[in-house]
Amino acid sequence: MEEPVPGDVQIFLSSKENCLSMRSVGADYMSKLVKIAGITIAASRVKAKATHVTLICKNCRSVRTVPCRPGLGGAIVPRSCDHVPQPGEEPCPLDPWIAVPDKSKYVDLQTLKLQENPEDVPTGELPRNMLLSVDRHLVQTIVPGTRLTVVGIYSVYQASTTYD
């Protein structure tokens, strides 16, 4: 008998912890789960976010598939190709990879802008914002104006080379 093959699953977390203030979330919380409340002030259109990118070496045409960082992260692309050149072949240069978009794998992704609740903003200060990245079943469930309590991983968004 064949073993059943499990598909990808999406896990929703809930927490009874108190919410953190956006002002108190700093470097100590990097890559940790945080619970935050606020008001959604913007929702992006739905984008295709690559989870695995298929790359082809522009020199030897070898193909490899690399994973992408979760959230807004890009692909983890190796610098070099491990193809061993045969006599008469050019060795593969550094950074030889070209993404093949229609061979890559995607999920739906949306970004939301969460603003501090008015009651959490100290007098005379401007409200702070955070960018949320939601994917798959969470996409298109929230409209601007919605008060949210979210549990998520706090990270810094690096606008580097992304294949999405």
Ligand SMILES: [Zn+2]
């Ligand atoms: Zn190559």
